[in-house]
Amino acid sequence: MRYLVTGELMKRVDQYTIEQIGIPSLVLMERAALAVFKEAVNHVKQTDPVWVLCGSGNNGADGIAAARMLHISGYKVLVILAGKKEKGSSEYLTQLSIAEKTGVDVVEGFSFKAVECSLLIDALFGVGLDREILGGHLEIMKSITGCRPEFTIAVDIPSGIHSDTGQIMGAAIPADVTVTFGYEKLGTMLYPGKEYSKQVIVADIGFPPESINYVKTEYFTFHKADTALIPKRPAYSNKGSFGKVLLVAGSKNMSGAAFLSALAAYRTGAGLVKIFTVEENREILQTELPEAVIVSYHSSDAEKKTENFEQLLIEQCEWASVIVLGPGLGQADYVKNLVESVLANAYVPVIVDADGLNTIASYPELTGYYTDNIIITPHLGEMARLTGSAVELIKKHLIQTAREYADRFGITCILKDAVTVAALNDQRTYVNSSGNSSMAKAGAGDVLTGILAGLLAMGLEGPDAAALGVWLHGLAGDMRKKKYGDYSLLARELADEIDIILKEQMRE
Template identity: 55%
Template sequence: MRTLVTGKQMKAVDAHAITTIGIPSMVLMERAAFAVAREVKGILKEEAGRLAPGASVWSVCGTGNNGADGIAAARMLFLEGVSAGVVLIGQPEKGTEEFLQQLKIARNLGMEILSREQWEELCSQGGMRCRVLIDAIFGVGLSRQVQGAYAECIRRINGLRQEGAVECVAAVDIPSGVHSDTGQVMGEAVSADLTVTFGWEKRGTVLYPGRSLAGRVVVENIGFPPLDSLKPEVRDGEDEEEIPYACTYGPGDLERIPERAAYSNKGTFGKVLIVAGSENMCGAAYLSALAAYRTGAGLVKLLTVEENRLILQSRLPEAILVTYTAGQLMEGREEFRKLIDEQCRWADVVVLGPGLGCGAYVEYLVEDILTMACSPVVVDADGLNTIAAHPYLTSYYTENIIITPHLGEMARLTGQSIPQIRENLVETAAEYAAHYGLTCVLKDAATVVASREGGIYMNTSGTSAMAKAGSGDVLTGIIAGLLGLGMDETESARLGVYIHGRAGELAAEKTGCHGMLASDLAEAIGSAMDGKKAGNAAESVWQSRDSEEKR
């Protein structure tokens, strides 16, 4: 498990380390700059292990402590014989104490220091070429939209990278212009190949679009005290509500999956009831059921419409089938309620919604399941659409409900627009979970899981190969499978999302990024749950971060 912080939390840790613990600010900064210089040197090194001749580095620096880091990193490279210079953006005389100190050192060493105007002139003459450009304009202190000269400078950096005049952009702490909490672009943002971040990963490089702009992320421990040594009021300010630290999982977290006991039978691993499918949609029911079995459930029963009987029986003979007709549900409601009650009593876990459609009878079905289920219920897709269309159904929410909306479904549930939700993924999920006291899995390219007690998980596994119909049905089945293995709602949701992404990565290795089907994803669940299987290249990056976390 790795911890993720907001900009404010990071600043609180900075302040605590400096003022309460007494670690000098310049000492922390020296370690931060050293890590940046080390990574840059790694890029500059020839295969033979020596620095490339004429290797040139420009560090583009703002006037805060991010800029100070940038100057210090350039100085370290300069002292190792690299042709490294500094570009200053903003008014140096207004810089922080540390910035002014770092600038003085660089000047005393005779380093080349350009103003923004001089740099612009160099660029317009085509004289601006370098192996590595260090982006140190803004870090976690970015406080507003980027405009004017700063925005121009960021556009210039991105232009140089695009045209190949700069081979690699290395961002200090976070790409300048990316919001450290939401990952949103604040007007303009640097597109980096590498980000060296300090202490803990920032939420903004896990959420999109910040995640795409950060490139490879290296987390460096520069000597901060552990987060749990901070009193809550130190973390977030005495007068404000405490924001929890978010977390993400890596391969080491697969150890959370319970062992499959030798002395067991199919009843030991959970009876999953999947209430899914309608006349023209049986695929969703199939994928959820297959995924639940592949995750380890002992018994999966499908409650679906009679029309799906034949196809589901032939596609997944391992599943038990109970069927109904729409007419039976509408006309013989009392009789039907008895059937539902019986099925709910049987189940250890219920899945409600995949492919249910929006027929008039679905409202009754959702109401009956929500009122009668006495075990955890995973509500997805048309289950959620029905709740959105009939808000009284939210009164049946209980603490063992997990909802798994994508942004469109969340928009219907909350009445907010999709762009609003996209910009505030964490807050939207957290507020809904806290308001209704349930677990909310808000699905996106970087899915957020908000627990009823306030915990936040942000997912870092997965691939765009999963952006295809049916992927969500597989996730529903995985979460249900984990619940069946006995994990609680929060853990099943978090680990389910992580395993789902990992299965996507493994399946895409075989099928290629475009060709993967949701059924390939479901077939890869077993391997994804095996910690010994390697993930894709992206995951190896996360693994290296994992070892940072275990320091």
């Protein structure tokens, strides 16, 4: 697991380390600058022109220190100061004084045109950026990016990217590499900041582990080693040992979503998967996935809410150890009865997706059935319908939107986008770092619900299953992309990749 921080949390880590632990600010800064210097020398020769754009805060101070290291090592470096010197932080003034005494070339402002820059070190704004960039700062950013530096290293975070949301604050400087300090910032994990940051290197500059415990960040992501969280399968077991997944899914002419979700639940390790669907789907699903148990109903009975239908549905809910509600249900009138009955009769984890969510959006009173057993998996459009907010606004505030909705109802909300975030019902927030655009395909969401169901069926706790499921789903996409590229992925192949991930996991 990797901790992530907002700008504010990072400042508190700095502060704690400096004030409580006693490591001087300039010592941290020296290590930060050294990390930037080490990256810089990988990209230029001593004769290449290097520019270091510096703001007047501590991000700028990092930049000046890195410039001094390059200068002492014989590189051709020019420090460009933006903003007012006299407003500079004390570290900035110290670094500037050292740079001047060591003979570093320093200019104030930027007035040259059509000159070459082999490497730009961007130290204009770090986590201190807290408002829209205007005036002189905006001008200098435009002029410098207009010179098209061959390679850019961002110090801590690309200048102009908000460290909490990844949003562009008026303008931003795109980087080829971002050297960030201590912990990765949310702003480099979320789009468009993720794209501006490109490759992110997290440099250890000496923050002691207690500093992150002290600030108690709720944000985290996973990496490869975290697949170890997948429950082991003991030898002395049977199909009942690994949980029973009930999929309430599919409608007339829509069986694909139910199939994909069921397949993924089995591939992830569930012992038994049952699909509760309309009679019209019985044959096709039995043919496509004979391993699944099919229980069917007539939509007319669901519409009338007949006693037999209710009884049948209650029996399925009692049988299940986890329920998926929604894939391919459609939006016919009877679906409301179906969704309501499942929500009312389920006492196990329920993953609500797709038309399950659209139904709740159409009948908001159904949120009255939400319990801490509920995991919802909306994409942006579904989230917009649930909250009444515009997609564009949600996109800009992914974490905040998911968090607010999850907290309001005490549920887990997995908000799916190019970077999926999961506001867990134990207050932690997972920000996904796996996955790629080849997964933007029909059916990929159904595979996710199946993976989540499989993990829950095997006994993983709701919040852990939610985060791990999202991670595995993206990892499957990344593995597939490595083998076959960007374009041709089919959703079912994600389920096949899960198979390979689990096999590797067993080997380790």
